[in-house]
């Protein structure tokens with residue numbers, strides 16, 4: 210079952226899942242900070258996959274009026290290859306489509322290229338782009 214993230218029910222489980230799946234080296238990706246910032250945005254674009262009321266997967270999406278983005282797609286290793294990841298992507302796509310989004314982007318970090326096959330099946334294609342980013346240090350607690 211895919212549902213909206215609820216802080217009271219899901220927060221601790223999502224933090225544990227993200228730490229297990231992604232590990233974290235950068236302060237701006239620290240899970241509690243990410244969750245707090247996403248809840249402050251209050252955009253209804255943060256979903257979890259539940260099995261027996263336990264969080265087994267997550268996805269965050271973002272829409273800025275121009276592009277939609279998908280972030281933090283993660284499924285617990287014990288629950289992979291059973292469709293949860295695809296359901297999460299579908300839910301994010303539905304939510305973005307409902308907001309008028311015309312194109313969805315996502316980034317895959319170097320070293321994780323094999324996951325492109327997961328996104329190819331629902332229609333994502335690799336595009337020749339240089340991805341650049343800049344951290345806004347004053348908004349990142351250390």
Ligand SMILES: CC(C)(COP(=O)(O)OP(=O)(O)OC[C@H]1O[C@@H](n2cnc3c(N)ncnc32)[C@H](O)[C@@H]1OP(=O)(O)O)[C@@H](O)C(=O)NCCC(=O)NCCS
Pocket residue numbers: 230281282283284285288289290291292293294295296315316317318321323324325326327328330
């Ligand atoms: C990517 C991820 C979310 C997929 O979750 P999942 O629940 O296993 O995905 P699904 O079961 O819905 O898989 C859908 C299809 O993609 C394929 N697939 C899933 N994960 C894959 C991977 N890492 N590499 C290649 N193919 C993959 C599945 O085999 C399946 O193919 P099929 O429909 O032909 O059987 C999960 O592997 C994960 O959490 N990975 C680590 C975190 C990560 O890399 N996230 C993406 C960041 S961009």
